[in-house]
Every structure is written in structure tokens, then in C-alpha cells.
Amino acid sequence: MGESESAKKIEEEVGRVVEQAKELQDSAASFISKASADDQSLRNRVVSLDSSIRRLHSLLSHNNHNLLDPKLADKLEEDLQRARCIMVDGDAASFLPPKTQGGFLKMFLGPINVRASQKDIQLKVKEEYNSYRDRTALLFLFFPAALLILRSWIWDGCLPAFPVQLYEAWLLFLYTGLALRENILRVNGSDIRPWWIYHHYCAMGMALVSLTWEIKGQPNCTQKQRGVQLFLQWAMMQGVAMLLQNRYQRQRLYTRIALGKAKRMDVVWGETAGVDGQLWLLCPILFILQGFEAYVGLLLLKTAFIGVVSEWQVFFCGILLVLMAVGNFANTVQTLMAKSRFKAKMKRSKSKPEL
Structure with a gap:
């Protein structure tokens, strides 16, 4: 009688472990799905900001018609460089498109x-x-x-x-x-x-x-x-x-x-x-x-x-x-x-x- 009770307890414990594994799998899949969506949203924002910085840098570099005062253009270019350093030197850098490895x-x-x-x-x-x-x-x-x-x-x-x-x-x-x-x-x-x-x-x-x-x-x-x-x-x-x-x-x-x-x-x-x-x-x-x-x-x-x-x-x-x-x-x-x-x-x- 004692052996049958012990076997039943082990069987119940194994069943609980299996259920916990299934619940954990569902929670992890849900978390990964949500994190993937947030990751893609953040990645799009980082790419968009990087594109804006490049576009503005190109405009300042080709200030052919002197639309901006040279001193102001230099200051704005330095500000853009600082903004890019903030982005690529922080945690947002991991969301930038990777360079080709070669x-x-x-x-x-x-x-x-x-x-x-x-x-x-x-x-x-x-x-x-x-x-x-x-x-x-x-x-x-x-x-x-x-x-x-x-x-x-x-x-x-x-x-x-x-x-x-x-x-x-x-x-x-x-x-x-x-x-x-x-x-x-x-x-x-x-x-x-x-x-x-x-x-x-x-x-x-x-x-x-x-x-x-x-x-x-x-x-x-x-x-x-x-x-x-x-x-x-x-x-x-x-x-x-x-x-x-x-x-x-x-x-x-x-x-x-x-x-x-x-x-x-x-x-x-x-x-x-x-x-x-x-x-x-x-x-x-x-x-x-x-x-x-x-x-x-x-x-x-x-x-x-x-x-x-x-x-x-x-x-x-x-x-x-x-x-x-x-x-x-x-x-x-x-x-x-x-x-x-x-x-x-x-x-x-x-x-x-x-x-």
C-alpha cells in the first residue's frame, strides 16, 4: 500500500512539472512575441533617426548657396555629430543595421x-x-x-x-x-x-x-x-x-x-x-x-x-x-x-x- 501511494505521488509530481513546463513555454513565447514587436518598432525609429542625421549632415556639407552662416553651419554640424555619437555609442546602437562582415x-x-x-x-x-x-x-x-x-x-x-x-x-x-x-x-x-x-x-x-x-x-x-x-x-x-x-x-x-x-x-x-x-x-x-x-x-x-x-x-x-x-x-x-x-x-x- 505504501509503495502504491509513493508511485502515485511521483506520478502527480511529474504531471505538475509537465504542466509547469507548458505554462512556462506559453509565457516565454508570449514574451518573445511582444519583445519582437517592441524590438521592430524601436529598430524602425533608430533607422529613421539615423537617416535624418545623414540627410541633415549632407545638407550641411553641401551648403553651396550659403543658406546658412558658416559659423552656424559649423555649430549645427558639431551638434549633429554629438547626436550621432549619443545614438551609436549607447544602447540604441544595437538596433542599427549591422555592417557586412566581409x-x-x-x-x-x-x-x-x-x-x-x-x-x-x-x-x-x-x-x-x-x-x-x-x-x-x-x-x-x-x-x-x-x-x-x-x-x-x-x-x-x-x-x-x-x-x-x-x-x-x-x-x-x-x-x-x-x-x-x-x-x-x-x-x-x-x-x-x-x-x-x-x-x-x-x-x-x-x-x-x-x-x-x-x-x-x-x-x-x-x-x-x-x-x-x-x-x-x-x-x-x-x-x-x-x-x-x-x-x-x-x-x-x-x-x-x-x-x-x-x-x-x-x-x-x-x-x-x-x-x-x-x-x-x-x-x-x-x-x-x-x-x-x-x-x-x-x-x-x-x-x-x-x-x-x-x-x-x-x-x-x-x-x-x-x-x-x-x-x-x-x-x-x-x-x-x-x-x-x-x-x-x-x-x-x-x-x-x-x-
Whole structure:
């Protein structure tokens, strides 16, 4: 008798659980249906406001007939920029139409949506990117420095193949990681210039090809490895420049966010207000680095043409280095010109007492 009562209680309890599961399913379906309707309504409002901001920005940009006073037009344009930052930097940003992910992300991750719906997750992605850049800048500086020091102290001026190929494999990993992170940041609303992502694509190709580059030893090791030595020296300079850029850009980004001139997801490619001392130090280093990069590329092309090192990898890496140097120089100049125009615009918008 006791066993039958226990079985009946268990049966009743299972029945209650099944009924609760059905009720919970109905409640969840109702909630999702209501939330979906509210979501679509809010999404339409966000898209409509974004369209209005773009339309007004276009009207102000093409103020050809001077319908508005230039100072008033500048003020209205700044107000529009602040309004857009409020919208795209807050919770409403998750309702904006997502940017296309591109073939690079699809190739590595497949058709997965990498847009974060919550702002705190987006900011964590950006902070992880900044941390990754800081770590890699240090390795970019110390890894080639260690190879060059060991070359002089231990390896009698002739680099062995394995450590050089290990460094090139690390470069391939580094640039692939940067390209993935930057594509994800762009999908989540960052303003990274496309060139810097293309630059990392070129660097990935160069690292991949250089892995197949035979590092020849004696005889004439110094002459045959001249390009490798210059490349390692350029990498050390690149590490110094990356450390300075990371520090400078982060300081400027904090200022622009506080002024409502940038979004928290932005990764600054061209600062619109600067610390002149840091900028005067950073720009010459960048231009010297770009010139040295082009010099290394031309040297590799020269060694390929005169037959000192005639492998196709040398020719390919030389072309890529020259291409990246020219692209970096052009984008740096564009950044400085944009900075100069913005400062001139800010001066025009101020009154004489403020100046």
C-alpha cells in the first residue's frame, strides 16, 4: 500500500512539472512575441533617426548657396555629430543595421554574426584589442632585437634558419589576429580605416611567403642575409612606433569621447586634437619608419634583380614592403591634413574673445 501511494505521488509530481513546463513555454513565447514587436518598432525609429542625421549632415556639407552662416553651419554640424555619437555609442546602437562582415571573417569563422548586442561586450572586445596591440608591440621590439644580438654574440654574424622562421611564423599569427580583431571591431561600429586592415592582409601574405624563404648560410652569409638583417632592424623601429602610437592615440581618444567627438568603440586613426609634443615626436618616427620600410623593399628587389638572392620570395616581399610603405605614407599624410583642417575649422568657429 505504501509503495502504491509513493508511485502515485511521483506520478502527480511529474504531471505538475509537465504542466509547469507548458505554462512556462506559453509565457516565454508570449514574451518573445511582444519583445519582437517592441524590438521592430524601436529598430524602425533608430533607422529613421539615423537617416535624418545623414540627410541633415549632407545638407550641411553641401551648403553651396550659403543658406546658412558658416559659423552656424559649423555649430549645427558639431551638434549633429554629438547626436550621432549619443545614438551609436549607447544602447540604441544595437538596433542599427549591422555592417557586412566581409569575406575575411566568413573565411575564418563562417556565417556567424559577430556583432555584440550589449555595449559592455563591445567595449570588452575593444579593450582586448588594445591590450593585444600593447603586448605585440613589446614582442615586436624585443624579438628581433634578441635575434640580432644573438647573431653577433653567438652565431658569428650568420642567422640560423629556425629562429628566423619562428619569428616569421609569429608575424603571421600576429597579423592574422590583428586583422580578425579589426574586422570584428568594424562590424561593431569602430571607425578603423580600411587601409590599415588591407595593410595587415599584405603583412600576412609577406609573413606566409617568407616562411618558405630559404635562409642560406655560408659562404657569403652576411651578403645573402643583408635583407633579413635590415628587416629585423625595421621591425625594432616598428615596435617603438607602435608603443608611441598606442599611448598617444589612447590619450587623444579619451579626450574626443569626453567632447562628444568620437564613439567609445572608435580606434583612433587620425586624432582631431593633439598633444603637440607627442605629435612632433611621433610623426618624424613614422615617416622615418616608412622610408626605411621602402628602402628595405627596394633593397630586396635589387638583390633579386642582380642575382645575389634570386628566389621569387625575395621579389614578392620587396614589392609588398614598398606597397605598404607607400600606403602608410599616404594615410599618414591624409590623417595630418584632416587634423589640420579640423583645427582650422575650430579656430574659425571661435569668437575673438575666446581666442
